[in-house]
Amino acid sequence: MIFPHPFPPADDDKLREECGVFGAIGTADASAVTALGLHALQHRGQEAVGITSFDGQEFYSRRGTGHVAENFSTQDAIAGLPGFMAAGHVRYSTTGGAGLRNVQPLYADLAAGGFAVAHNGNISNARTLRDELVRKGAIFQSTSDTEVIIHLVATSRYPTTIDRLIDALRLVEGAYSLIVMTPEGMIACRDPLGIRPLVMGKLGDATVFASETVALDVIGADFVRQVDPGEIVRVDFDGKLTSLRPFGQNRPRPCIFEHVYFSRPDSIFDGRSVYEARKAIGRELAIEAPVEADLVVPVPDSGVPAAIGYAQQSGVPFELGIIRSHYVGRTFIQPSDSARHDGVRRKHNANRGLIEGKRIVLIDDSIVRGTTSMKIVEMMRAAGATEVHFRVASPPTAHSCFYGVDTPERSKLLAARMDIEPMRDFIKADSLAFVSIDGLYRAVADQKRDNTRPQYCDACFTGDYPTSLTDLAQRENRDAQLPFPANKVA
Amino acid sequence: MIFPHPFPPADDDKLREECGVFGAIGTADASAVTALGLHALQHRGQEAVGITSFDGQEFYSRRGTGHVAENFSTQDAIAGLPGFMAAGHVRYSTTGGAGLRNVQPLYADLAAGGFAVAHNGNISNARTLRDELVRKGAIFQSTSDTEVIIHLVATSRYPTTIDRLIDALRLVEGAYSLIVMTPEGMIACRDPLGIRPLVMGKLGDATVFASETVALDVIGADFVRQVDPGEIVRVDFDGKLTSLRPFGQNRPRPCIFEHVYFSRPDSIFDGRSVYEARKAIGRELAIEAPVEADLVVPVPDSGVPAAIGYAQQSGVPFELGIIRSHYVGRTFIQPSDSARHDGVRRKHNANRGLIEGKRIVLIDDSIVRGTTSMKIVEMMRAAGATEVHFRVASPPTAHSCFYGVDTPERSKLLAARMDIEPMRDFIKADSLAFVSIDGLYRAVADQKRDNTRPQYCDACFTGDYPTSLTDLAQRENRDAQLPFPANKVA
């Protein structure tokens, strides 16, 4: 069923983390704390937000499109979400289209009582599981892959909710960090490879869970530890915490792109400061791809830490050669009489007084479609730069993500379509270099990639997917019957 | 789960029909026709409205709170609902609370394809069926009893959709007029007793279904016939119409309150003009309860036809002694300094110049809580009436409805709490009379009530419920275990 989409996708030429999750149990301010926590995770999803709370009797829910502040900053909004437990979710619309029914937390009345879930990640066999469930009479209320988990819990034949959840997760393949609420308390868990992040903190007697540590900072909670890959953490209303590890031991493979771009620089991801990791990537890049230049200029804001690292390593001064407007958002009506006006200017503007007559090294975190990079190089030249060298703080992004990140289809990825030299020509830079995959690993894991047992999920760079991709394989099977097969993942 | 309710119930002291339904198949304007048809049924439900359409490939849906005109009067709204088939629904919030999830048509992706349903009525064993379905793993997306039907269809083991629907309806008890859409076409059906209305019409080659004939008038369609009690009418995209009667023959018992209040006076219900029926009730009332007076004054607007009948029979002149404002709606902040201001004045005002020094007969269609009646009598006296005689064009409303009508709990019904004389005293009238149950039947069926096989459902007056009330019985069973049993239906 089709609902109109209120937010047409901005082509901002970045991979986009699709979700952030937050939960709190054990405080009378559970929903107010959750609203603040989600606000700190706003960069992980800006299209829609929802919070569900439980007051010992009933579950309460409020959802909306737009930002957390637009939906949860009033006394009324918070007063309508009473109780000592609450969880929330911010999202982009990847799997599932838009419409409020896909806004999480999802909720169901199961035989054992209410069941609410907020999910960051993507189930790579969701379509296959869903078709099977529908055949048995299940009715889906959303197109979200998360709902598959709820139906698997609902139809599991185990007696307790926790066993039903474990039963459900055994059938599921892909990436998931989940925060679940039941009348007994909160359950937080992470897929066996720990692809998506999830951390735990304490706020007084309350326990909180969040996608990133920055949410703990903002609410004033103390960081306790991450939820481990494959771990299920249960917290009841007395504050008792139980940890289960029903899936045995796997070597974790957290998403390396959290370090490159997704996480906020003031978060600690996988035991390492994101800011320091980005600076380290910049330093590797300066070693691998040095260039004689007058200025190191970051593409703001995501390129800033790597640019600082590059500048410190190379000795070339760090300068703000591009100024970013704080007031981006809607697209404007473009005046018709000049091809020179375009959207990139509203977001980024050359610092003309600084750039003129200079050789500059531009530092960006990644190149996806390449269209923005091209416009920024052009803007630098228009502002008088004599040379523009482009350095990218990640390897070429050549493969789609199937674990909860909004990637363009492969044919739109610049690095899937061409090699480095044609890319340089496309963006019209004087030189172009990406950090090597081993350079990246040195920066974020202190050693090169272990190719037999990689330390991270880096499928977007390497095409080495750590799980089966059942839905994709089935689609390719079907496509193989067609005279002209659809574009395939290598 | 609890969503905040945007429209607090107006205590307007009337029973409220909870829904109107409309469907059209076979015209490129299906959704525009449906919007107009629902607009003509707006009096049957003013809190929320939804339309779903099907264009041969996809189902499209749009819902909103408020009136049809607020949600479906723009080109955009209609353009977003393409296709040759559409159905819609207007509702009050009785079973199911508010929130857009309960706004119909409800929709589900079944294994055989999309399935949308708009329902007028109430399933009296919905809770029992729902509990059983949830035990088997079904997940409900709404608290609407209508969703029970969808789950029964989804889990039926018959192969075709029509057989699954019949299978589902066999398990269901209560009142329902349904309009169903599947990729094969439209299905309209009515419960075996035909408690709630449903009629069929033709608009050129298109077939339309509606709760009342007034919707056919407004769109310019010709009335064909009513959908018979227990009948299932199927219409495909070629216009072929099939009629099934899988539940055998029952003596129909349509809701007598459609004649008393629910239907618009310009509708034809059960073969009889509603306006003429109401006038006939007024005439019966004049015969049964005559009074010497100067003026017959209707409580506008619903009391008008009965007042005309009463005036014609009695010879006492019909006059507009109460003027109704067209601009009711929201409650205002009441000035604090005078007890004399109240909401009833914003809606009804005494026609002072006419009333002063007169003996008046007030005619209203029914008395529910009695609070409005009391205020209107008081208003008449304040305007100078010397005598106020109250005549009611229905018998005392002493029992709750379980078939899709929003009745207050029994303890709030004035006639469940007291006899006629105390009621007269409560509303402070000089005399009070209700039409007799036999008088009512003479007016709407040309003969007295057949007590062995009543011609109508009149449970709100008699307590004689034509179906089992399984959910109610179970609740009473549970209540019987408690030290203080809850209030019971007699």
Add this chain to the structure above:
Amino acid sequence: MIFPHPFPPADDDKLREECGVFGAIGTADASAVTALGLHALQHRGQEAVGITSFDGQEFYSRRGTGHVAENFSTQDAIAGLPGFMAAGHVRYSTTGGAGLRNVQPLYADLAAGGFAVAHNGNISNARTLRDELVRKGAIFQSTSDTEVIIHLVATSRYPTTIDRLIDALRLVEGAYSLIVMTPEGMIACRDPLGIRPLVMGKLGDATVFASETVALDVIGADFVRQVDPGEIVRVDFDGKLTSLRPFGQNRPRPCIFEHVYFSRPDSIFDGRSVYEARKAIGRELAIEAPVEADLVVPVPDSGVPAAIGYAQQSGVPFELGIIRSHYVGRTFIQPSDSARHDGVRRKHNANRGLIEGKRIVLIDDSIVRGTTSMKIVEMMRAAGATEVHFRVASPPTAHSCFYGVDTPERSKLLAARMDIEPMRDFIKADSLAFVSIDGLYRAVADQKRDNTRPQYCDACFTGDYPTSLTDLAQRENRDAQLPFPANKVA
């Protein structure tokens, strides 16, 4: 300057009173009382509403488009308008276009302090006065003729506000009922001919003013008397009331159309019940233009009282042959496939069961463009009426109003374009008759029109305008220079 208009004019084929005014002084609930009072006057103006209050120190103001209930039903709205004095205004947009700047009360900071004014009427030399004021350096904030009065007050050389107001009104020609607020109290006044209505009431110790008595009823106030034509009533914060009559004695000429259509039937206008006046017009019509018929059918709702009078006089039964929907408003998207659907159906529907095979007399209050009348006659025939006789409870409307009523330009008035027989042919009735001008006067003044000193302003019927029309004369002067003069008022 042009602001976009949010409410395109509904062609509802009626003259429209352009304003209602209300004021209260001497109660802590002044703004709440004013909101209720305006709500009762909503029929006099539905496009915009404003209230201004004064708390002894400051003036407070709130305005909005739409109805009173949409703008002034919340606690916040009322709390933002503190003080013991408030006045408000509802309006259509005639003189002055839309935009919140034209929403009254208008306000200005004069040298003597704040000055707020709400105006019902129209100044017929406003353009001429305005041009002169602008030449002297006055800056107008609205296009409203009311603002001319404020500038005249501001630039008057008299020392006191009351003398400045009198000075200003001496220069003004046309119709006005004004409610003025200054830091000293409230001033209510009416033009020397009393064209537009204004009444005074008491609510406890508070004094209130309103366009119609119905507003007094709704707030629970007692009617005291009308403000006399040419009278200026001043009320201070101690409740002291002073009456001035600076314009000498004129024979009043109140607007006769208040009786025909503008006022609510439950109001008392010019000492006479509007409902009784309308019934009396219906009786005159039955005497002047009898016809053999089966039913008297009002065009609801405005035709109802005259139809009751016609029925009582003629003995032909009064019946609701047309049912009016309560849910009109926005225009819907018309389905394209049938010419038979049109807007009139959404508002009025034939009571088919009653009409079929009958000879009917339709009663309407007036005919303006005639388009609605034509559709209603056609609707009666489509419902099976064998004869349709049209009777109109006012004389032919053949002239524009320049005193605050929204009339179409003369070339659009059916009666300005053709005689009775062509009008009958245009609306396709079997017969057509209007009440005579003398019949109308007998009904509303108990005697025929005094042609030398008419008792009412009846310019819309007779073209006999009781004041000069300076702006119009100047426009005609200009037009006379053009090769093709614009349409002229006879």
Add this chain to the structure above:
Amino acid sequence: MIFPHPFPPADDDKLREECGVFGAIGTADASAVTALGLHALQHRGQEAVGITSFDGQEFYSRRGTGHVAENFSTQDAIAGLPGFMAAGHVRYSTTGGAGLRNVQPLYADLAAGGFAVAHNGNISNARTLRDELVRKGAIFQSTSDTEVIIHLVATSRYPTTIDRLIDALRLVEGAYSLIVMTPEGMIACRDPLGIRPLVMGKLGDATVFASETVALDVIGADFVRQVDPGEIVRVDFDGKLTSLRPFGQNRPRPCIFEHVYFSRPDSIFDGRSVYEARKAIGRELAIEAPVEADLVVPVPDSGVPAAIGYAQQSGVPFELGIIRSHYVGRTFIQPSDSARHDGVRRKHNANRGLIEGKRIVLIDDSIVRGTTSMKIVEMMRAAGATEVHFRVASPPTAHSCFYGVDTPERSKLLAARMDIEPMRDFIKADSLAFVSIDGLYRAVADQKRDNTRPQYCDACFTGDYPTSLTDLAQRENRDAQLPFPANKVA
């Protein structure tokens, strides 16, 4: 008159430039270009925005609260503003309170035709002039000081609009950069001291004016020159440009705070790159107030350029020790159970991994109330900083601005209340230093302050106001009569 204020002031502890202006003449896209230009000036005023256009016949206007993108990004909004000339305004609410009537451009119908004006600045004798105008009968529609200029133009006795404008400006004292539209074309002018900025550019054949050069960059226009202090530039529809200098020669005194904080770093102000000026201030600060430390940390975003300058001069590495959220805005409901949660966290968060165990130098552009500085120092310590040294890239802000900048009353300015050491103690820093006034001048003017003829207006630092302050003097006069005089400017 008081209208409710939709945007309560955020206590963001910064001086706030109150307006930005933009105008374009000579392009069919005038209003689209103006919308884009205003968007680039959004940092100069975020509460309200308006655009007025002229199509050769009529003026069109649209205003709204909130951001440019919220009000002017739709096709409809732009289509409603046709014509080859347009001007717009963004504002905070300083003089004049909120309410759409104070949103500029202001417009008046003068005898010579329409007159629209957008104003950046503040008239320091506005109250005095206004009282005089009101005494003569002028009616003000807003509380804006800008309207005084319009009334002076309206009542001037000179024959042409340009002479009337010059006549008006001779009476006016204070700061103003104006863009005026008349049916003859556009007039841009700047007060004799050039306190507020205004630049001119060319976009093809069109001429544009803007508060800052960044608006020219964003629309793709070429910078031509600044409008000179005391200059009046007239542009007609043929593109002819005339320059008048009716006020003779004054030594200009542009606002030095444009370099410190108001202007975007990518603008060129008074012939100098704002970014370079800020870096130069940082370098001066490093020379004047060196400190042994591990990191230079800017308070983002306004402290960044000065921090880069400080780091380059001192050799201490520049690091992002505070991360700023992009999603600030509304205030959230604060959870009640912890004093540690506060608003500053939602905006700024310590980069904990970097700060811990380090001695840091914090660089901010200015200190106003000091409350934010105190919280940021505390945040640094909570994140583990061993020493926190605070360096401010402007002298102590000890005086209010009367030229169009929103300053707190003097008693709220930290530097007006105490000396450096108590300030250090108040914010709990280990050391605190401000750049000296001469250091600031060296950075922005290449030489120390010329105390006899200062190069800039620096009254907020020195109390040396370059114009009379008539309104203030009169208020102080009045206050002097009171037993307890109000707080005075030194």
